[in-house]
Amino acid sequence: MSFALGQRWISDAESDLGLGTVVAIEGRMVSVLFPATGDNRLFAREDAPLTRVIFNQGDTITSHEGWTLEVESIHENDGLVSYEGLRSDTNEVGILRETMLDHQIRFNKPQDRLFAGQIDRMEYFVTRFLSQRQRFAMQKNPLRALQGPRAGLIPHQLYIANEVGNRHAPRVLLADEVGLGKTIEAGHIIHQQLLSGKAERILILVPETLQHQWLVEMLRRFNLRFSLFDEERCIEALADCDNPFETEQLVICSLDLLRKKRRYEQAVEAPWDLLVVDEAHHLEWSEDAPSRAYQVVEGLAEEIPGVLLLTATPDQLGHQSHFARLRLLDPDRFYDYNAFLEEEQSYQRVAAAADALLAERSLSGEEQTALTELLSESDISNELAHIQADDSDARSAACQALVKELLDRHGTGRVLFRNTRSGVSGFCGRELNTYPMPMPKQYATAMRVNAMLGTSKNQDVKLMNQLYPENLYQEFEGESGNASWWQFDPRVNWMMEFLKSHRSKKVLVIASKAHTALQLEEALRTREGILASVFHEGMSILERDKAAAFFAQQEGGAQVLICSEIGSEGRNFQFAHHLIMFDLPMNPDLLEQRIGRLDRIGQTQTVQIHVPVLEDTAQQPLLRWYHDGMNAFTDTCPSGHLLHAEFGERIRTVLAGEAEEGELDAIIEETAARNAEHTAKAEAGRDKLLEINSNGGAAADKLVAELEQADDDTDFISFMLKLWDVIGVSQEDKGENAVVLKPTEHMLFPSYPGLSEEGASVTFDRGTALSREDFQFMTPAHPLVSSGIDLITSGDTGSTSVALLKNKALPAGTMFLEMIFIVEALAPAEVQMGRFLPPTTVRVLMDKTGKDLAPNVTFDSFNRQLMPVNRHTASKLVNASQSVLHPLLKQGDDVAMAQRDAIVAQAKAEMEQQLGGELARLQALKAVNPNIRDSELDAIREQISMVSAHLERAQLELDAVRFIVVTPE
Template identity: 40%
Template sequence: MFVPGQRWISTAEPELGLGTVLRVEGRGVQVLFAKAGVLRPYAVDSAPLVRAEFRPGQRVAGKGLAFLVERVEIREELLIYRGEGRELEEGQLDDEQSVSQADDRLIGGRTDPVAHFELRLEGLKRRAAARRSPAWGLGAARIGLVPHQLRVAGIAASRRPPRVLLADEVGLGKTIEAGMIIARQLATGRAARVLLLLPDTLVYQWFVELLRRFNLSFAIYDEERCEALDQSGDGRNPFEDEQLVIADFSFLEQSPKRAQQLLAAPWDLLVVDEAHHLAWSPDVASPRYTLVEKLAEATPGVILLTATPEQLGRSGHFARLRLLDPQRYHDLDVYLSEADAFHNLSKIADRLLDGQALDDAQRATLHDAFAGDEPLLSLLSDTTRPEHARAILAALIDRHGTGRVMFRNRRASIGGFPKRLPVWHLLEAATLGEDGRQALLAEFHADIQQPAPALEIDYGADPRLEALVTLLDAYPQDKFLLICRSQAKVLALEEALRTRTGAGIARFHEGLGIVQRDRNAAYFAQPDGARLLLCSEIGSEGRNFQFAHRLVLWDLPLDPDLLEQRIGRLDRIGQKHDISIHILAVADSAQHVLARWYDEGVDAFRSSPADGRELLRRYGESLAQLAADHARGDDNRDQELEVLLAETRGSHEEMAELIREGRDHLLELAASRDLHADELQQAFTREDHDPTRDAFIQGLLERFGIHAEELGGKVLLLDPQYLSTDALPGFAEGPQAVTFAREVALAREELPLLRLDHPLVLGALDLALSSEQGNAAFLVDDALPPRTALLQAVYLLECVADRKLDAERFLPTQPVVVTVDTRLAERADFRPGDVGLRKAADRSIEVPRYRKFLTKLVPPMLERAEALAAERAQASIAEALAQATDTLDAELSRLIALRDVNPAISEAEIGTVAAERTALLSALPESRLRLDAVRFVVSPDFLALR
């Protein structure tokens, strides 16, 4: 029974300290953990809470008082502690109290197997090490360790808060970078509520990407969901029902009421994809831009994603920057002037990188840029000296205007991409009758609409089908990915192919559940599995099929970004083969015209054009009309098509040159100067090569009745047949195949990558450590000298602080293990002998028989152990303080130095880091010890002596 004012402890998060019941409503209870700055809602029936009750003989503290409890009274459902002539109500207790009962269990003879104690201790050590890592929250993410992505994510995730524009070229993984930032913010407690605002066509892609890659389950909001929440009758804002929310612009535009509710809900992090569609000018802003602007004003963290280069619309680029920092980017003309200046400086940087001498005009430009900085000006006399060039280049990078808010990587500079090889399968128009031509035209019209309308499809007589079968027969050892516009096409193709080929076929479309899609993708990934995977446009979003290198384009989307997304399923960093893009088209059909536009106008089959959207804006309407007219056989069709292709090609070459000329090398180099640039790369390098982690995880899961069976190829099957709890996620569908190998998880996206921060492993570890299991043990150690008894006490050193401070990167909750003997001397070098540990499972010891001497020996030994643990704790705290001071002082010094030369460094950013430093240096010394586990260890003859 919960009553406001009572004190409770979270068994899942004991490090939060004592919580206070604030409110009880219906089946819910709210508990405030004030010291940690955390408010938790719980369901009354399943809350992982235990009452903080202290018994006579225990010490309590609060209101500046501390005494041993002599008796406990109850007044209006609240506990009153009395002792030493003093009194404390439970509501007056300090948030930090020692509440362990491990010693009581040991003295009472209620001990666990020694193996449980060993597992608990190892779990505490591993959790502390993992939590300290910069990769915490990302270890189990199914991501390739791509340096530029890790660099962007590491830098952005360290910002307080992150307000950044991710502007990498298409195919370089902006979604992955954003996902890493989100996951890291959530894992460290810097963010709890995240909103993704997307075009409706990207909703499912993001949902799958975040779930499959980052184990983050977002809730997709639409009108139906909001109405269902409204009907619950509690009057709450429906957007406050979930912490992680995806909403699309179209839904909000159709319902001003929902848009206002969205604005009224509090958010910690806002993510907006395709930000280049947010239209703005100094005179007017689109409704979408206005909505994002209001959200950005009220939300600490903002991530915008765009693949459109700023050279294709500098006013639009300015509009995106002003969403991130409206004080810095307040005037378009000023921004354009600064951009021109940085463009000139970027050209100077290119010459410095190439070791070339600067001309007089460039030296004059640098004199103006470095005015008043005599040490830098002195270097301009000889810029060909490498050390001078490096120093000047570093100074230019530090001064870069958008280097703090914008990240842009280019495919050409990243490298590692395969070649794209278009292979045409042009079919004679004569093979089609009039009905066939009309069917193709109807299919084209359906394909270019958004969304595609329903269409009756029969591919039994389609000449493209025969070409597809021939292609499968020509390469019997290869796998083929075929992507088409809709689910209906996938089903029609499967039906038509059923009797035409013996090749294995798998389906992948939005009509299938996630589990079935995973199974079909796994069937395609197996060496002896399906050779052809039929995918719909939406069904394939967010998937990686780079183990294949042949893509079949049955049809083509009108949007160049969608075409790039199709090719991107195979054309990825790490692809070991060149990509063969097989284009199936009937000559002179509308599809053929569209394919020629992509090939001859945009060059989209051989490269990844950055101007695709702009070309579509200019020529899309004319292209669609001309393709339809061409298919009908209208006069002058060939001449008009050639004109359109020539105009498109000219515009493409012009914009490509504009982008090349406007390339901002300084911006690309800016990330390399950040203090956090290489943190993630180094952390993953350490953690992916832990030789004992996998065995620990298997042992942990076995403790809950989950048996692991080797399936081969670094894949294990986790069988929950004897699962002892319903609290572990991941087994709703029965046995679960998993892997510990990153390369296997990347090749087979249905396989979870198990690390300590995976929800399954983290849930198991939290369950194990929040329970009593393993916190009291009794060991007979054959390696001990005769007549020896030792007490091993495991204390937890915890820093109870606001989670947004992320104090655990410096001082995670960590075990302090102290061993003392019966003479109260420390045995710092004690380690249990292998023989004793091996025999422990077979030794049957009736510990309750020895309660008498345990009652006599344990209390003084434990008191001595606590004193020793306190000394060690102070050393750990001092080390954490030194690390926090050095880290944050270096960051502050860097920011203050940058502020003098870079207007993008705001006083608010410096103030946030300074406040964080002050709060951390105040919180860390307040860290406290809590007894977690004890083990009594005796020599074989000791029991006989008793």
């Protein structure tokens, strides 16, 4: 490289420094000052990453004084260049020396960078084009938000998420039974609302005990980083803002926090797009005296456009409270309880009519009359005729058409979603195995001594001593005790023998207390060397994740995971089939929660429940009450909370040893009778039409099929591996369908947003992601994908390239210019422009005559024939061909502009078809279903207007350019 004082150069690595000036040349080093930023850089003369800036005839250049000059001729003297041409300020011929050029000049347009010699490696150009293409596919894909979460492809969950998540400001009640995944559904909806731009600020209200569960679920499954707010966090946030709730976009807090007047007022004042309330059945309401919790949610729901209420038991506090929750969603629609009861009578007529259609049988005259009255706005005579005919296919189609019309008219079908286990497939059943064992004499002695000391007069204390005798024994051992109870407790001996005889099986063990879980792990490790993981509430979220991952690991992982009661909340281990209950909880809901860790959709085998019980303790009668009274082990018990409320006090008396003989049998008999009543009532009250609307039927199955196909997209995997390779991320094959990513010192960029210094283990396989919670699940919706694409496309990387083409059919020296344009309409996120016109690539391939070859020569096939060329040679080729390239750039721009107009027109037609069709459908539905809110219709009209306006302003911009020269073989 030949340097002279005053020459202008640009840094290849730091083009944003602007135009540099050579200020010193000493020996083998050259010093360059960049006046625009005040930076000074020292380079080795031989291999300095610098490009000499020499403009060409026809270019317009700017002086440091601000006036411009159109270059007519170029003169060089002692290594310095002067430009002669017409000045813009005086309209006279003038001379501008290169030392007087504007320091702020940046070569960020592809054509400027190409002519300035800033030429990138060919693989960067290819990666840039593929990144633009991938970004387009991601934004146009309507299922991206559903594909992204680490969750199984469960039909009813996906249907609800798709149906609700695509609405403007959805206001619905999610009321699926336990184990059907309401949290997953809510997470899907939240994820979809955020990804589409329909929502930006979200508040989740949960009971205090579930805060961490939600925090972990949102992060682990949906890559959503919520902030946990408590009183301490609110006080800290006051240092940044008067309203702590305005310091974060995504917030989780307990309902108890907002019972405080000041915190409630701050939450209401903060702008939110979506409110999510878990365990909504605890919101007690009466017309005269609504609870404080209800009033808090009501105040928020009045201000926040979108509301999701979650409850597994919508009628737990009575039917009136169920109405009150619907009232939170739409107070204008559900304004009077008596009017609601009258309306429900008509729902039953709709459901009865649907039963006949679902059976796809001939209809009685009375049923035909009922259908004609219910669907009076439509002429259904043809459908009724087909149903009465012998053609089974025609009958089936007619029945389905009428069911769809009934669904549209169903009273709460648009605001209430409820799936039941009986209506959803995918459960493998349960089997109870009990192991009665004699009570150790050490426990009997401890109980006898405790009774003599008179320290257990309180019923609760007596009950705990009876249920958990190991705790009482440890009290007598004192703090210096070494937890010797597990050396003689027969349950521990039995468990060790069970584990040794089931070495190849994963086993989940649950105990009530964290210290019991820790001591059991010690017993297994020290006595038999059994590999076990512990999981309890005293561990951090990261520690729990590691413990769960160690248990999930098939080879070399823990055989056993020992959980405490609270520590197991919210975790699912359906890859295991054996559950050991070391003790029993006092609440049937907790019992169901324990079994629910394994008995979930996705479980592939019958869940084996093992319960070792000590004779002559409260464990035996409690086991009988659960099993004989509620059938709670082998089946779900939705009425468990009702039975516990009705018989809880009596059973506690029995367990504490204070009841009369025969009382247990009486309680079990009465419990079984009441359970049968509740079950029969629930079955009679099942709204089958609502369940059809909630599980999605064929539409849900279609969603699953489409997502399964998307999961098998090997092109996406290839793209991501190539992208990481180009960025400079280390990739190590970890086996088990996993790759370990780590940042390196040689990356193209200082950092990779979302990739920590420690790196990350990722997998593209959904099954692996579900079983290994320490692996991140890579889909087009993962933040590492979008941030990686942004790294490439937001800067200059790959925007220029020069390549050689070896082709015997073409004369040597033949030139092509490949231009990649982007058509883009910038708009706020809520406009959802990506749905109709995401940044769209327009590829133009010009030969030297100005003909566009792109329609006949694909990017991939053309790229395979090209060879890279070193930068020095590339710069010479460009400089020698400038007279050809300048007009080709202009012609290419004209070709791309014509395509831009066609792309915008197509986007507008697509928008009118989709949004116009959606508006027309909802307007028609509103005539027969009052649950269509005016705000939904207004939002669609507003979106149509905004999309149209932004489409008119869509811009065309050259994003990348590649110069190709044919070379002889």
